[in-house]
Amino acid sequence: MAGLFMELGGKRILLIITGGIAAYKSLDLIRRLRERGADVRPVMTAAAQEFVTPLAVGALSASHVYSDLFSREDEQDVGHIRLARDCDLVLVAPASADLLAKMAHGLANDLASTVLLATDKPVLAAPAMNPKMWSAPATQRNVDMLRADGICFVGPMRGEMAESGEAGLGRMAEPVEIAETAAALLRGGDRPLEGRTALVTSGPTHEPIDPVRYIANRSSGRQGHAIAAALARLGADVTLVSGPVTIPDPAGVKTIHVERAEEMHSAVLSRLPVDIAVMVAAVADWRVATSSDQKIKKQAGDAPAPLILTENPDILKTVGHHVKRPRVVVGFAAETQDIEENALRKLERKGADLIVANDVSPETGIMGGSRNRVKVLSPTGVEAWPDLTKDEVADRLARLIAERLAER
Ligand code: C5P
Numbered sequence: 001m002a003g004l005f006m007e008l009g010g011k012r013i014l015l016i017i018t019g020g021i022a023a024y025k026s027l028d029l030i031r032r033l034r035e036r037g038a039d040v041r042p043v044m045t046a047a048a049q050e051f052v053t054p055l056a057v058g059a060l061s062a063s064h065v066y067s068d069l070f071s072r073e074d075e076q077d078v079g080h081i082r083l084a085r086d087c088d089l090v091l092v093a094p095a096s097a098d099l100l101a102k103m104a105h106g107l108a109n110d111l112a113s114t115v116l117l118a119t120d121k122p123v124l125a126a127p128a129m130n131p132k133m134w135s136a137p138a139t140q141r142n143v144d145m146l147r148a149d150g151i152c153f154v155g156p157m158r159g160e161m162a163e164s165g166e167a168g169l170g171r172m173a174e175p176v177e178i179a180e181t182a183a184a185l186l187r188g189g190d191r192p193l194e195g196r197t198a199l200v201t202s203g204p205t206h207e208p209i210d211p212v213r214y215i216a217n218r219s220s221g222r223q224g225h226a227i228a229a230a231l232a233r234l235g236a237d238v239t240l241v242s243g244p245v246t247i248p249d250p251a252g253v254k255t256i257h258v259e260r261a262e263e264m265h266s267a268v269l270s271r272l273p274v275d276i277a278v279m280v281a282a283v284a285d286w287r288v289a290t291s292s293d294q295k296i297k298k299q300a301g302d303a304p305a306p307l308i309l310t311e312n313p314d315i316l317k318t319v320g321h322h323v324k325r326p327r328v329v330v331g332f333a334a335e336t337q338d339i340e341e342n343a344l345r346k347l348e349r350k351g352a353d354l355i356v357a358n359d360v361s362p363e364t365g366i367m368g369g370s371r372n373r374v375k376v377l378s379p380t381g382v383e384a385w386p387d388l389t390k391d392e393v394a395d396r397l398a399r400l401i402a403e404r405l406a407e408r
Helices: 023-035 054-061 072-077 080-085 097-105 111-118 131-135 137-148 175-187 222-233 261-271 315-320 339-350 390-407
Strands: 012-017 039-044 089-095 123-127 157-160 167-171 197-202 237-242 254-257 276-279 286-288 309-311 328-335 354-359 374-378 381-384
Touching: 012 023, 012 111, 023 039, 023 054, 023 089, 023 175, 039 054, 039 111, 080 111, 089 097, 089 111, 089 175, 097 111, 097 123, 097 137, 123 175, 131 137, 131 167, 175 222, 197 222, 197 261, 222 237, 222 276, 222 390, 237 261, 261 315, 276 315, 276 390, 315 328, 315 339, 328 339, 328 390, 339 354, 339 374, 354 390, 374 390
Parallel strands: 012 039, 012 089, 089 123, 197 237, 197 276, 237 254, 276 328, 328 354
Antiparallel strands: 157 167, 286 309, 354 374, 374 381
16 A cells, blocks of 8 residues: 555554444544554454444455454464464554453453453553543543553543534544554654653633623634644653633643633643643733623613723743743744744743744734744744644654753
């Protein structure tokens, strides 16, 4: 198959598909893994076959599909122990609550659970289930045990469920994200931020005027969320403090949701100390000094109610000058004019090591869009990066941060 990136070239992935509606996404996952060069050998549970057919899985993976622990034919072919070991990674996607429970307790009563117990290779699980099942104490206990056993996780994500009206944490991570996490895991040594902690802010803030109105801005959170995910892929333990956004929480990251700048400020300070801080949020500079508890009424003939504003705390500046200052502090400068000069002044004033400056004039389409063209300023110089996707900017920045951390 023609490779797009071939970052998984020659790698053998044993893909275990369990029963759940997200199993349909494992068909796409097989394609994403194969276009990166991986050899995919699928194992399906009995429940998985209720959702997708072995025929489709076999055709897309160009491999025999294994499902029966007691198949004499399969046992003669590879055998379940060799199946568990003749691979570079065991990937479970979707990982149902049932399979996680079996894994945590060492049960081995079908091919999938037996292979998981017998393998000596890294295991990556992409859970997918109803939010109530995910947050159930039993599932959370199992996940904690599995993490302690060295099992890696990608997702689940927050979002709409297949069941109408159900939403929350439980959606399987997107196939591309799973493939990228698998690639990062297989790169193994290439996790320069392993053991490091990072804090990222993202999105806008909403500053209430009254219970129904607020002051906001056009930030989508895309760049900040992408940076949090990129730092996590390099091995960092990442906390993301996000303002109100419509995009899902990134995989592999702990996300704290806030609304107002003051909430973001205290969430950030409560997480110090960390090694890395990347403040990407478009924090409102001002909040309404006297926001009303009641909806402000329009009075016939009266002048509009005046809005008295007061300054919000500057989170980046606080972090940049804090006694527990992270070793690498990165800020953003969203400007519409004199970009470099303003960013240079910001570098000093905010106590940052790097400022990523971008032009957010409406004609650039950057604010809310999926691409970004940035200049990265440090006290020693300016680097102009080409036009990139926000994910690419995030990857480059995460690598740059890892290099700076290694220098010290
Ligand atoms: O001063 P300005 O808002 O242009 O600075 C932008 C940088 O400062 C961004 O990194 C932003 O996240 C951060 N900032 C902050 N708290 C504020 C205002 C900006 O953390 N109140």
